[in-house]
Amino acid sequence: MADDDGGGSSKLAPSTGNGSKTDRYSWTQTLADITLSIPLPPGTRGRDVRVTFGATTLRVTVTGRDTPLLDDPLHAPVKAEDGMWQVDADAGTLEVYLEKVDGASWWPRAVVGEPEVDLGRVAPENSKLSDLDGETRALVEKMMVDQRRRAAGLPTTDQQAAAAAAAKMGLKLDGGSGAPGV
Structure with missing residues (x-):
């Protein structure tokens, strides 16, 4: 899974799910x-598993x-009090869910010491x-309105707004540039 884009990067391409x-x-x-998702030894039941969450450890x-x-140690802090886990008996795995403290950044790895994924290749979810x-x-809604207005000419x-302000002062704007005409 190592990145082989020819750029010499030793970072991994992110998997589906950006991990x-x-x-x-x-x-x-x-x-x-x-x-x-952590593989469990065969026959492991939920009562056999102990998960301890810390702000920066798992x-x-x-x-x-x-x-x-x-x-x-985790790559960055998490909200330990909101951590959850469950055993998926069918898959034989432990699923651990952690909420990031900084909920606006991508992690290059889950825990310290593991290989990093190339964050430039992460596929963000739609907002x-x-x-x-x-x-x-x-701001986004204004940008969308302006984009539609430009497309309509x-x-x-x-x-x-600039034209309205100029009209109040008795000025005429020059060709839509926003500069007062001479």
Whole structure:
């Protein structure tokens, strides 16, 4: 899975889900969260699994095993109190869901020490206007209106406002440039 774009990068191409697969687990991510899928020893039941979340650590142990399946520092902080896990008996895996503290960035790896994915090749999920804060949403909506106006050959909202302000002062704008005519 190593990147072979000829650029000499040693980073991995992201898998579907913008994560990667290691010899111990696979992981996926969105801007807001990260999910790890950890293979379990055959016959492992949920009551045999212990998952400990820290703000920057994740520890997974199974009763009867001397070494943890995972005991590593995470790439970045998570909201430990919101961490969740479940055993998928059909797949024989432990699914661990973690919410990122910085819910607006991609992680190049799930835990420290693992190979990094090439973040330039991440395929972000589509956003909805309703997901944006009020100020950002207003800006995006304005940009969409201006794009439609330009496509229709009409002045943008800023050009329209400049023309209205100039008219109030008794000026005429020069050819839509926004500069007062002489």
